[in-house]
Amino acid sequence: MTTYVVGHQNPDTDSICAAIAYANLKQQLGAKAEAIRAGKINAETEFILDKFEVQAPKLVTELAKGDEVILVDHNEKSQAIAGIKEAEVKEIIDHHRIGDIETGNPIYFRNEPVGSTATVVTKLYQENGVEINEQMAGLLLSAILSDTVIFRSPTCTKADKEIANRLAKQLGVDIQKYGKNMFKAGSVVNQLEPKELITNDYKEYELAGETIGVGQIEIMDVNEVNDIKEDLLVGIEELVAERGYKFLVLIVTDILAEGSLLLFPADAKEIIADAFDVDTKGTEVYLDGVLSRKKQVIPVLSDYLTT
């Protein structure tokens, strides 16, 4: 009987790559194991699978009664593939809080407080003395970089860094450069139309009797929007007109550089310049150190407009 290896619903890169790599390890150890997925592959993961020439796992929408399954990257029923209650959980490899999976028999459960499941899977290759081939090394490295936002997440540990560096060395990959390309491939910028991007994470505020709109997108590199900046500005102008705003600001946050590019209509130039005490290039300004709409943008605009 084949044992399925599966990540959580709405799988991220860690769930897909850890499942593939752990199934590969189990196979090399002589088990019949097959990676599957509980949902759609996202753009970032697609880029990774293309790059390392690995096929996406088979989509399985629901487990059948008696299926044997290894869970990776989750250990809560609510996050698991449909049919989990009918299946037999044989192992769990994860890096989250301990959830509500119970088993009748003793199983291998390996949960570590590290930045990615891929980190744990890499350790398991090493502990079992199994060599990691280039394809698997690529997936594991990518999953670590994805889950830790290239080591920047507060969940990132020394073990994640050491293991990622070792995998990168094996592959001859520059972590910062590759990581940026990977995040760029998965960026929301490539997946939504300009107006969708502006209103994807969006709030309206009533300030001094008028309405302003403030959208935010968080990306790995603010330059990702260079090619669509004009389209975004057209979208901003249209939304202001359609909705009768005083103005609209789109905060394009660069997670790596830890700053934000503000985009706004030309006639809001003076408000932005005065409120933030900066020079602007007409319809944009880059604010170093600004990451939070709630804590660093709205209070400034509110102060300026209401006093």
Place this chain on the structure above:
Amino acid sequence: MTTYVVGHQNPDTDSICAAIAYANLKQQLGAKAEAIRAGKINAETEFILDKFEVQAPKLVTELAKGDEVILVDHNEKSQAIAGIKEAEVKEIIDHHRIGDIETGNPIYFRNEPVGSTATVVTKLYQENGVEINEQMAGLLLSAILSDTVIFRSPTCTKADKEIANRLAKQLGVDIQKYGKNMFKAGSVVNQLEPKELITNDYKEYELAGETIGVGQIEIMDVNEVNDIKEDLLVGIEELVAERGYKFLVLIVTDILAEGSLLLFPADAKEIIADAFDVDTKGTEVYLDGVLSRKKQVIPVLSDYLTT
């Protein structure tokens, strides 16, 4: 803040020894850790602690709010030390089914389907590159032998055997000889009076209008009862007289040799000899391969007495 390391309530040897050894590992890795125990040390564990000159962990009857704790040898609230719901579970090292402990944060949870928690703890020393001193090696070896009944339990795995053999080699200990001594020290034979031993696991049966009593004790070596055999026979005669039985059989089962010594009053000699088709030495007979009262003793007596 010191992190407690604790096994389950009514601690067995694995719970005590794994707690001590894992606390020792944590200390060597730079953490503040202290083994504690949730209950009384049993006679077997006392023998082990004496032999390897290790102090028993401090008895803690209830954890206080905010205490940090590492659970070994269990992962279910119902088996855990009192106050567990108020404490913060920081790690779990175990070899049982996955139970109902949930945590708010990711923790280290290492559960393996092996014969003892000590096996997992020994692996953790190795994975962390920490040398196991003689005292800890002694405790770990003892716990593996205890939980696996010297490799005879169906839960025993290749990993348990390999690790126990390595520890025994380090210590220069003969596993079979030491294991037998250890089980002998913990044997019920040393802890109960003769009549308590006879009636400790005891059943009465009505056969052909008369009552017989059948007790059973399970020990590692049938020779453990040599010194008290006369006292047991006196106890048997007294119970037969007091309770008006036709006779009473005490089944002394040798788990290692997989056979049972039957002890009975002299006047039941012919019944036993005929029923089991054996020669007897007056008040005893050894039956090779007989382990089960229910399946191998009662049916034979019933057949003989009722037909």
